[in-house]
Amino acid sequence: MPSTYTALHYHVIFATKNREPCLGGDWRGDLHAYVGGILKGMEAHPLGVRGVADHVHVLVSMRPTVCLSDCVRELKKSATAWVRERYPQFQRRFQWQEGYSAFTVSASAREPVRRYIERQEEHHRKKTFSEELHEFLERSGVAYDPRYMD
Numbered sequence: 001m002p003s004t005y006t007a008l009h010y011h012v013i014f015a016t017k018n019r020e021p022c023l024g025g026d027w028r029g030d031l032h033a034y035v036g037g038i039l040k041g042m043e044a045h046p047l048g049v050r051g052v053a054d055h056v057h058v059l060v061s062m063r064p065t066v067c068l069s070d071c072v073r074e075l076k077k078s079a080t081a082w083v084r085e086r087y088p089q090f091q092r093r094f095q096w097q098e099g100y101s102a103f104t105v106s107a108s109a110r111e112p113v114r115r116y117i118e119r120q121e122e123h124h125r126k127k128t129f130s131e132e133l134h135e136f137l138e139r140s141g142v143a144y145d146p147r148y149m150d
Contacts, residue, residue: 004064009047009105011113012058012072013136017095019129021053027087031079032056038078042071047110048117052124057117059105072100101133103140 016022023031028051036046039060048059062071076096083094105113116123123132130149137144 006064007107008064009061009110010068011103011105012100013055014076014100015055015097017097019054023051023053034082035075035079038075042066044071048114050117050120052120055129057120059114059117068102101136103136
């Protein structure tokens with residue numbers, strides 16, 4: 001085969017430090033756009049970026065040469081710098097929680113996951129972030145220690 005062909009899609013979720021609800025509704029959309037721009041700068045393709053006051057969901061398509069953990073680390077680092085620079089009230093205290101969750105997404109599930117991400121505010125009127133994350137982990141068969149979930 002003369003070339004390499006891949007379809008690598010990830011649903012990535014990361015939260016603010018201590019799940020502090022500090023991602024303001026008035027600027028949250030700007031943050032989501034910035035996150036999408038960071039991903040494009042890493043030659044990834046953001047297919048959906050949304051969240052609520054304490055966490056962000058990203059659906060992203062990446063090349064096989066991009067390491068997921070490196071991508072998320074750079075994404076969180078750049079977004080932190082952007083928030084602190086743009087919103088002085090967060091100068092020192094804005095941080096993302098350590099770690100993240102990531103799930104592979106098949107081509108057939110891309111659109112349902114994208115729609116799910118687009119409806120985050122509506123979804124979280126019924127379910128907390130903790131409940132949501134527990135469900136994702138359980139459905140995906142990911143072993144986790146509940147002591148570290150809150």
